Amino acid sequence: MSEEPQKSVIMLMSGDFDHAFAAFTLASTGAAMGIETTMFFTFWGIKAIQKGNFTGKGLFGRMVGVMNRGGIDRIGPSKFNFGGIGRWMFKKMMRDQDVTALSELRQQAIDLGVKFLVCTTSMDVMEITLDDLIPGVEPAGAATVLAEAQQAQSQWFI
């Protein structure tokens, strides 16, 4: 055991189920191992921390909101989604194998003290507000992530 605190930074860019699953698995496990863990959600990755309500004000913003609605429970896999059938299939396969559900894994990460940061620029572009996100997410930017990553022993871009 070294004296310096163990830190890990996980940046989630993807809005796909499989990527989010890897990110929350690493985050909750890292926190359980006593590693100070920060997750940074950017672009499509923000879907993993949205409440699931419709978002957006302008025409395009609302279009993104419609396409992106439903939050973490409506995240589809990067392959074999087939318009939502794949999502249902993977969820069922995971349930059958007693794998922890994605939303539960996220809650586990929160309970273990994982810090959630969100990219404010992506939020502005996609017309998502802090009220559209689950509680406890802090707004941040590239400098914060870089500063945290510099101090971390492991950095993940997912």
Place this chain on the structure above:
Amino acid sequence: MSEVTPDKTLDARGLKCPMPVVKTSQEVKGLPVGGVLLVLATDPGSMADIQAWAKSTGNELVKMEKVEKEFHFLIRRVK
């Protein structure tokens, strides 16, 4: 080594990665320093994972054994 009796048992059988490690860490936190936790698991990955977790957190893996299709771990909280 004399027999170590656990203060608490965590039944993590049927749980998949990362839950055995996550639950173990939560249970160990609830023990006083020096307390011993027995973990029962069925995930084959837990053999490697619990060892890695113990090494990383500085807690002591007193004993680890495969019993039929299960994996049993005795963990002492060090800090």
